[in-house]
Structure formats: structure tokens, C-alpha cells
Amino acid sequence: MDPSTGHGYHGNNLFSILSRSSSERKVLTLNVLLLGDRQSGRSSVGNALIGGQEFQTGACISGVSMTTECRLLRRNFPGYFRRQGAESDLTLRVIDTPPLLPQPQSVHELCPEGVHVVVLVLRADLPHLNTHLEEHLETLFGPEWCRHTLLVLTHADHLKEAELQPAVYLTQTTDSLRALAEEVVGGVLFLDNSCDWPSIRGQPLRDRLLRLSARNHHTALTVRTEVSI
Template identity: 80%
Template sequence: MALVTEHSRHGNNPFRILSGWCRHGDVEQNVLALNVLLLGDRQSGRSSVGNALIGGEEFQTGTCISGTSMTTEHRLRSRNFQRYFRRQGAESDLVLRVVDTPPPMPRPKSVHELCPEGVHVLVLVVRADLPHNNTHLVEQVETLFGPEWRCHALLVLTHADHLKEAGLQPAGYLSQTSDWLRALAEGVEGGVLFLENSCDWPSIRGRPLRDRLLRLSARNHHRALTVRTEVSL
């Protein structure tokens, strides 16, 4: 089936209409395309979170060697989830375009090149067992996107199985963690997700992650953040 994309004229509105032909004649399908940016330190679990979002093993994961991250360049992976949700009574596809970034922070021009329409959701990935790492994250994200970034962000705490081993519940952990991480958890509009570091969690947690992204973007009327390309990090 041949598909033709009709771009919206309303700014960076990510909704598109895909028109195609099938045995039953012409059909039209609503598509929501969201740009998602993964941010986090080395070995935080960014690539694993990206794999969970797109439901595959597209991002390289593994243990870094001599402090070097597995991710050394910006990587974009995408997937179309057909008939993922309903909007105004019609079934809509969800297209996730997920960008993994090399730590400590992405290059603004690279992000702009991959997401010229802007970034709809920021996923901040932090290891729950290493809460004192990456304390500069908030300052750098604000430098990249300005003060509105919190409305487009959610926090994912990986390696949450260590909390169980320590006998901590999520609420108890957040009340006892470092000041910067607690403030971050309280400040992001998308809330906090705890993910265990097990081999099966990407496939199990993929749908809840995508649903959380979709709700957060809808809360912002699917408006995208523009990266400040003039800054240098």
C-alpha cells in the first residue's frame, strides 16, 4: 500500500494524516509522531529504556569499558505502533522517534538535526542505586531547553531491584535520597517510574512507559520544546 503524508499547517503539531489504498478503497489513518530524547549518565540505563519504548533491541546496551559509555554518538530509532490509541473517536497510530544521547549531555545541533520539529518528551534516566551521580543534569537540561523543560519531562529510576534488597519502598526511597534527585522527582510533570534491572523488564514495562509518554505529551497539547542550538556544552 502506498502512503502519502499530509503535513499539518499548525506549527509543530505532530498529528499527521496518512492516506492509502486497500482492497476496500481509500482509507485515512491518524498518526501521532512524538520525538523523545533520552538523557542520563554513563551506565544509567538510557539505551535499555529506549529499547523498552520502541519494543526492540535497536539501541546497544552493555557494560562500559574503562569508564567509556556504550553510546558514543547520537542514535535515532523509531517505530510505528498501529492503532495504539483513540483520538476524537478515531483510532490513531503512535510513532515514537527515540533519540539516545552520549553522556554527559547531547550536542544541541545534533539534536536539532534529528528533531527539527523539537522534542515532545524528555526522559531523564538515573540509577536508583547511584543517586549522587549526574547532579549537573538539571542545570544542563535547563540550558538546553529553558525553564519549560519540566513540563515535558519524566524521571525513570533504573536498577530499582536494589531498593528491594535494601528493604525500601519507592516512596521511602524518594524521601531519603539526595536533595537534587528528590527535587527533580517532585519537579517533573511526568512523574517517576521505577524499573528493575532484569532481563525481562524492557518487554514488560514498554507499554506503561509509552502510555506515560502519551499522557504527558497530551497534557502539553503535543507541543514540542525547541533546543537552544546557540549554547555550547
């Protein structure tokens, strides 16, 4: 707990987040948590972030998700950005989770230092499925969750078929999704599933979460392990 703000943050000191590699480049390490319902495209978003196909994707079998437990994958991107005039690597530790929300203890075990960015993955073509997300996220992280969250809406190709612009869609969607889109500080990113979007949209996704984390001075949200979901 940060005594100056009362927020449940883990501080990221110079040695835990910015370290020097053998080539004297600095390294920024961010913990990224993926959350979403069955078939939301959550694991595919994870593959886009790491630039590979390591997270298992595919259709549910008998209603059971392909992802049944939390899984962490790590990827380093050398010289990804410049910080204070020097080249810095970006290392992403991406945690994929079972549908909806994982048990807090499972997340804490994978990233005890906290979560820098929450990527909430929802389907644009099934907005009625997105209920009570704000309450669940506040249970997991506390009231500051929205400052660290980016909303990704997959299956945006359905909007193109309906000749509906993303901005117009957000004014016409369900009240709960519209309120969620307005609440998350990281904003909304639409992804088209009709093309090979994981490889195409990987860098925009990484750039967006890097900007969001920088806005929060790379502080990490503490997982509330004393509660059960």
C-alpha cells in the same frame, strides 16, 4: 518562539503531527529524547520504548560508553490509542544520546521540529551521581523543560533488596534527586533490572510519555542551538 506565551515551542499543526495513513487512521508522531549518565540504562529504556533491541547496550569499556553519538530509531504502533473517536497510530522517534547531555546542534539535526518528551534516566542505586541536571536541561531547552520531562529510575531491584518502597526511597534520597523528582511534570517511573523489564515495561513507558505529551497538547520544546554544553 510562541508569541502568545513567550515559550520556546515549535507548534505542531494538524499536518505535521496528525496525518492520515493509507487506511485512513490518524498518526501521532512524537520525538523522544533519552538523557542519562554512563550505565544508567538509557539505551535499554530506548529499546523498551521501541519494543526491540536496536539500541546498543552493555558495560562500559575502559570508561567509554557504548553510545558515542546521537542515534535515532523510529517505530510505529498501529491503532495504539483513540483520538476524537477514531483509531490513531503512535509513531515514536527515539533519540539515544551519549552520556550526560549531547551537543544541542546534534539534537536539532535529528529533530529540527523540536522534542516532545525528555526521558531522563538515572540509577536509583547511585543517586549521588545525579548533579546539576536541572541546570544542564535548562541550558538545552530553557525553563520549560520540566513540563516535558519524565524521570525513569532504573535498578529499582536494589530497593526491593533493601525492603524500601519507592515512595519512601524518594523521601530518603539525596536532596538533588528529591528536588528533581518533584520538579518533573511527567513524574517518576521505577524499573526493576532483575527481570526482562524492557519487554515488560515498554507499554507502561509509552503510555506515560503519551499522557505527558497530551498534557502539553503535543507541543515540542525548541533546542537552544546557540549554546554549547
